[in-house]
Amino acid sequence: MHEIYNTEGIILSTGDIGEANKFITIFSEQHGLISATAQSVREIKSKLKHGLQKFTVANISMVRGREVWRITNVEYKQNLYYELRENKTKLKAMINILVLVQKLLAGEKYNERLYKIIRKSISFLKKNDLNREEISDFENIVIIRVLHNLGYFDENKKIGGSGVYKNIISTSSWDKELLEDVRNLNGEIIKDINESLAHTHLF
Template structure:
């Protein structure tokens, strides 16, 4: 089991209830995870793993990628959702971040810049 702080930078629905999440983390860099059952109405992790959500994440090793087993939201950056210009800038920033980082590689300077930009 692994634990770290992270920000959800991309999500992609799969199947009826699952979702792939790309999370930029403080300790592991960019990781792609599977969140099983997260789209169900009673899913406990749903509000803690939305796009741009800064959370404390817990993962276990899956067969092909880590599986999200827990999350606790720290900040959801609600000011982004109420301002269209800020939201557009956040989408652009996370797209650039996702495209420019190849995989799990810790980079504290990029991590700090990402958090300060979202705030």
């Protein structure tokens, strides 16, 4: 009998297999970036269907197959797309962040801290009234935290004579003061982000 593994995860992408099955990419709390199949999920009667839509956060039960995981059960929690779709700027920022995570992660590797960075960030984005500038600052901060977590960004780098990067990276918490801290350094921050992204050789 196969051991069942349980984890919270965010559905990053889905693709059809045959007439009724789906291939799903998940950013999971316990196993990093994983590929999984869901059997008969496209059938009308499928109980898994609702919980496996793109950008859904869910508790997922799986068994390990020879090459990929197989999903056995899903407990729906929320869908980030539906929660942010009324604000196109917020929605775009969320999608950009999740696309970046999917590109940067190298397969199955436990990284609970990164998962919490993303979950806390999206929660802040969802709950707070932010203007376009603040959303842009928010996105830059998340990208810096993601890059640092994966070893691509130096927290000791100085910018504008300040240690703002250390302030950004030393915590996964959020407040509007943090957004204000990066506002006047926006041009330099974007330059440093682009340099770090270039070092990944993925962009």
